[in-house]
Amino acid sequence: MSLHNLFASRISGMKASEIRELLKLLDQPDIISFAGGIPDPALFPVEAFQQAMAKALGGGNHAASLQYSASEGYLPLREWIAGEMGRLGIPCAAGNILITSGSQQALDYLGKLFLSPGDTALVGWPTYLGALGAFNAYEPRYDRLQPGGNRSAADYVAAAGAGRVKFAYLSVDFANPTGVTLTQAERENVLDLAEDLDCAVIEDAAYQSLRYDGEAIPPILALEIARKGNIDACRTVYCGSFSKTLSPGLRIGWVCAAKSVINQMVLLKQAGDLHTATLNQMAIAEVAKDDFDGHLQALRASYRARRDRMLAALERHMPDGVEWTRPEGGMFVWLTLPKGMDGADLLARSLRTEKVAFVPGGAFFADGSGRNSLRLNFSSPSQQAIDEGVARLGRVLQAALAPARGLSVAG
């Protein structure tokens, strides 16, 4: 007996993620893994959470913290976030904020809000794998977003066929998977294109707080507010998260957008899971108010050192023909291998011969291209593990490249 014949048509487009299958490998202690995208748990503000939880459950507060609460989220948290958004050049009020169960849920609900089957979502080649996973449920077409590229709005409209371009999705700072940051000119280009297409912009800011050097660039939503005067006139939807700063396990993210968008998303939230866990929102609000900036400084110092260590190790160990990004923040370095190499094949070889894990790049491309690439995470392994793991990866790549080059010479 199987119910597969009863499944909706959307289900055929939803497959197991390569990353998810890979994470199962992390349980093997002798593997050095650059495959995750997870924070270092040693940096979680655990004492602050212990105190915040004790407070939220003590003194009668449990009557609120363990109870149902509003679909839009816990008001003091929404107010605190609105204040933070103001510091980023996005003046707004609590009414512009919806709390979600992590920013992954924001992506799911935004797909649900905008995408009818056959509509087009513009995404990067590559883009965040979880965004493709969320959007796939709504059966879109994908087209390639190239900020500053030479395609006109008419070209995008033509490619969208009978559907409509509904939004451009992009991660602007130290993007997952590439670590690349969009310039201000590229952000303005995205806004121009969105105006021409009359589509929304989904700005994924999951890594925004994790800048290790260079000057901060205003979020797209801030640039649009600068054009239009206020957030309620804007088409950009900003998705934020506490997963990379305080704790991913509590599943707290947010959406910041025009009130008309937030009001509709509150209905999706109500229909989807009623509300985000009350206790978690109260705890995050308490911890965030305590010393968010101080905590971020400690995080940045630790991750900056690991990024530097990884970039230095790559210089030492990567063979000729391998290129990589130099991210100003975030958690990832992106490697591009010589054409014809396949990251998935390499992973199989790497796990067998050197016990080092990473994510093959192909999964991040909506069109299945980009197989000669891979993603390395530096937030999770120690500096020693980074040195050793990159050395191992260098040997894997040397071995993979050697026969091909040998043949080329022989031929």
Next chain:
Amino acid sequence: MSLHNLFASRISGMKASEIRELLKLLDQPDIISFAGGIPDPALFPVEAFQQAMAKALGGGNHAASLQYSASEGYLPLREWIAGEMGRLGIPCAAGNILITSGSQQALDYLGKLFLSPGDTALVGWPTYLGALGAFNAYEPRYDRLQPGGNRSAADYVAAAGAGRVKFAYLSVDFANPTGVTLTQAERENVLDLAEDLDCAVIEDAAYQSLRYDGEAIPPILALEIARKGNIDACRTVYCGSFSKTLSPGLRIGWVCAAKSVINQMVLLKQAGDLHTATLNQMAIAEVAKDDFDGHLQALRASYRARRDRMLAALERHMPDGVEWTRPEGGMFVWLTLPKGMDGADLLARSLRTEKVAFVPGGAFFADGSGRNSLRLNFSSPSQQAIDEGVARLGRVLQAALAPARGLSVAG
């Protein structure tokens, strides 16, 4: 500027819930509210949660509790739930359990799993409002499920038109909103119909643990296992929740079903919000293991007394022509008013003249019928408030009925 012209077609079917708008009234202290569906926070096992949270955040456990975790859920919790399911006549393993962010999320994901636009969902007239809210996002048609009714499978197929009947959704014990429990024969009828239609059965067991008297009846999934030998051969999907037993604010529910269904739902969970909050799952597992049965006994004693108080007050105060259910458990009594009366009009009058709140019944009917009904909650108000509130409601109904009857006599 509005993005409404960009919204997907499904959005037009998603409206604000009457209950949600009503809950905003609860902030007024002089209103006696029978409108909520919420547990009494005085019954939350707060000390157990304090200890469980301290444990989950102490002794290095924060490295797991604050971190990302598996989409299927926390294994010790899934194992504990599988054991509980066994006690209900549903032998199963952790692989048959998915943890969700409350059972509302299970309903959303089941709609996503099964419903293509135009497919039919069979639901009760009335049914749980939140189920309609969740399913509406997937643009189904609704047809009326009548266990033991005289419509054949062919009748349902004919009514489904070009779409297909994908599932029958029902709450079997002390249903929200009616408080009614399905007999074993009716449960068998639902299974027979599902076999004939080759559709799934979604069994909402949110109130299952809250039985105050009478004998427990096996869940539909248990009856199907008795027919077929094992859960992996079954078409019934059981949705459970800790919201009515331990805490709704932590948002922990589960789905118990054939592994092939769970495996697909894990992909929806991964795409939807990655996983349910890790800390919350660990805390619930700890509290549940501690003394779940003892806690349930205390809950049942308290709610049983309130149900008895409400039924006695209804006997005293309801005018002739008003009928109501006598639930064996749960949180709700359902009133049916004389034909032609409108629960929504009555609420407006009731709030104005007597300051007593309830939920008008019409919202629970997928076809918009049933306006001469209303739902009363007895789990949230005190016994004194129940006495006083039902007396007030009696006056409202007397006043509403009087002119009509006067006219009738005069006419």
